[in-house]
Amino acid sequence: MKRIILTSFIIFLALQLFAQVKPTEKVVYKEIGDVKLKHHIFIPKEQDKSRGAVVLIHGGGWNSGSPKAFYLQAQHLADRGLVVFSPEYRLRKKHGTTIYECVEDTQEAIAFVRKNAEKYGIDPNKIAVGGGSAGGHLALSAAFIDPLTNKLNQKDYAPNLLVLFNPVLGTSKEGYGHRKVAEELSAKGINWETFSPRQNIDASFPPMLIQLGDHDKVTSIPLANDFESRCVGANVNCKLMIYKGAEHSFFNLGYGKKQGYPKGTVVNRWYYDTLQEMDNFFVENNYLSTPFTVEIPADAIYPIRKEHE
Numbered sequence: 294m295k296r297i298i299l300t301s302f303i304i305f306l307a308l309q310l311f312a313q314v315k316p317t318e319k320v321v322y323k324e325i326g327d328v329k330l331k332h333h334i335f336i337p338k339e340q341d342k343s344r345g346a347v348v349l350i351h352g353g354g355w356n357s358g359s360p361k362a363f364y365l366q367a368q369h370l371a372d373r374g375l376v377v378f379s380p381e382y383r384l385r386k387k388h389g390t391t392i393y394e395c396v397e398d399t400q401e402a403i404a405f406v407r408k409n410a411e412k413y414g415i416d417p418n419k420i421a422v423g424g425g426s427a428g429g430h431l432a433l434s435a436a437f438i439d440p441l442t443n444k445l446n447q448k449d450y451a452p453n454l455l456v457l458f459n460p461v462l463g464t465s466k467e468g469y470g471h472r473k474v475a476e477e478l479s480a481k482g483i484n485w486e487t488f489s490p491r492q493n494i495d496a497s498f499p500p501m502l503i504q505l506g507d508h509d510k511v512t513s514i515p516l517a518n519d520f521e522s523r524c525v526g527a528n529v530n531c532k533l534m535i536y537k538g539a540e541h542s543f544f545n546l547g548y549g550k551k552q553g554y555p556k557g558t559v560v561n562r563w564y565y566d567t568l569q570e571m572d573n574f575f576v577e578n579n580y581l582s583t584p585f586t587v588e589i590p591a592d593a594i595y596p597i598r599k600e601h602e
Contacts, residue, residue: 314364322380322405323398328388330398332405333360333379335367336413341374345580346415347456348378348403352426354470355395356385362425365546369568373581376413378406382431391477392470392488397441399431403450421580422452425544426511429460433490436498454578455501456571458544459509462520463491469511491516494523500530502574504567506539508601534570538597539563549596562593
């Protein structure tokens with residue numbers, strides 16, 4: 294009983310922390326008609342000497358989602374000294390758009406950061422881009438898709454580093470969303486391969502970290518291994534981390550509830566593990582000047598489904 298009470302208290306504190314995490318400011322980076330797309334920006338109290346910045350893009354299958362999905366990771370990185378931007382972008386369910394507009398908005402969101410580098414005191418050549426699931430695809434898309442608006446050049450939004458959480462690595466039949474993506478792009482006279490990261494890897498891709506569960510139904514391990522092999526063949530630095538027993542969205546603090554655990558009974562250890570790996574990756578690539586150890590609650594567990602044990 295004491296253990297249950299302690300765990301519930303830890304989870305209560307975590308939820309309270311999440312409720313209190315808010316961006317420093319929200320700034321409109323793009324207007325389309327009456328739609329105003331905003332960056333949710335986390336500004337550090339003390340900036341790291343690298344003057345690095347991070348753009349974190351939420352997932353949701355290009356259908357839904359919110360920048361709030363990355364608030365905890367954004368706050369952590371801001372506390373470590375990086376300026377973090379989490380952009381809104383047009384969504385199928387809310388705006389009646391397609392994957393094309395998601396990519397277009399992503400390009401402009403990153404370009405806004407580079408254009409305003411001086412304002413935020415950041416190095417325009419140290420802009421990391423990250424994302425989860427479909428947001429991971431959008432982060433990757435910035436590395437290879439040509440400008441979708443004549444206002445931009447590819448160098449305006451090209452990422453210098455990629456940090457990806459169970460990303461959509463391909464839109465083929467073996468990947469995710471093939472039929473819908475193929476239909477949407479075909480209507481614009483574009484082949485689906487044009488928007489599929491795995492089919493477009495070349496030496497221009499920046500170093501990347503990919504964190505993935507071995508029971509992910511969106512991005513399979515064979516597909517991820519093939520992606521990694523293609524990166525190696527193109528001389529691209531790709532660090533693939535596989536987490537045993539984890540499913541899609543395992544990096545989120547509230548993942549345990551989705552796995553069937555009663556509300557308020559589990560602290561997701563994978564959230565802390567992936568946060569640590571992300572932090573390590575930024576240190577390794579000179580975005581953060583000093584190493585950091587993420588504090589893991591004593592009662593944190595890996596919420597693995599029984600069939601995956």
